Amino acid sequence: MLVLTLPTLGFAAALSLVTMYLPVILEPMLKGNPAKGTLIGFAIGGEGIFSSLIPIFVGVASDRIWTKRWGRRQPFMIFAAPFMAASLMLAPFQPSYVSVAVSTFLFFAAYHFYTSPYQSLLPDVTPPGHHGKVQGYQSFMRGGGMFMGMSVAGLMFYRWKPLPFILCGLLIMIFTYLTVSKINEPEPDRSHILPRQGLRGEMKRIWRSTRQNKGIQRFMVATFLWESTLAALRPFIMLYFIYTLGSNSQVGGLVMILVGATYMVAGIASGYLADKYGRSRVMQVGLWVYLGGCILGTFMTDIKWAFICLPIFGLGASVVLTLPYAILIQLMPREHVGQFTGMFSMMRGLANIVAPLIAGAAIDIADRIVPEGREYAVIWAVSGLMIVVSLFFFRGTKKEEVANV
16 A cells, blocks of 8 residues: 555655745746746646646546556556656756746646546555555655655755755656556456547536536635635745745745644644534634634744744645535535536636736736835735635535535
């Protein structure tokens, strides 16, 4: 089980590393450019484009192929891993914004080409009765990868910027090799493969089902806003530490260690509290705590306060990003689980496209108004506004609609 879930550690660390630390490399390249925030947002927001499109095609393709040596999922992993590792390792050495952005897009494309079949591999090779254990291992690996990419990488980045990118790329290759060399895929029962619907047919079916359920319509809008809050913050948080609070990536990494620890503990606790007091009630509390963290972030001027205030944000963020799918399960009709899960993923992908661009544009506008360096504080105001709007849509998801679905 450990070998099976090792790739999660590698690609979770890589994604956090790219979205948080590449903007620090891009910022000096765009110094003096009036659209620097928007350009950084575009480079990182490209992830949403690939997360919305590639899994649909690759997922269907990995269902339909079969090779005797590698099975049906692992060929995609073997093909994508070198591109993911190479683009990651080369990105910090690129001389211009365009070349860094191209490396970033290549990484995102390879990342989603890899992870979609990999997620399908897990249930394929897991024995009956062990799925919960595998999910537990994967959740632990994902948390460890995010911790490495957000926190430990900051300490390395401070010493030599390319170092965490190189090490992370090597880990991806090593973990992929260990998995494909140790795991043997069983040959699938091809009689269960569904006929092709086509992307257009699937989109029509999802849209038709969503139109018939107003509660889910409002919830999907709220989901888009919740995901947007994090997507707006992630590319600019290190720039906020460095230029707004006058710190560096090493201290920023220490802050993120504290935030990450709070996030992981609160994520577990929120699940228990949701079962005891109700998912929607705990979600409402989490949204207000999240909003409080955004307000504190907007007005902070000293890195010392970040060690106190940002864990509050981490507490709220954990609840807001942990419970939505559990609430969606209550809302969606049983016969449309797959469709609404796809819609849920599409909302997340769309947020990753739009939110970094909105935050970047807000930074560019603030740059003309506020003192130098304070423009990055506006990301907290943007995220806070999204939370306020999401409260309206979430409250519109009435209890009776949840109960009657």
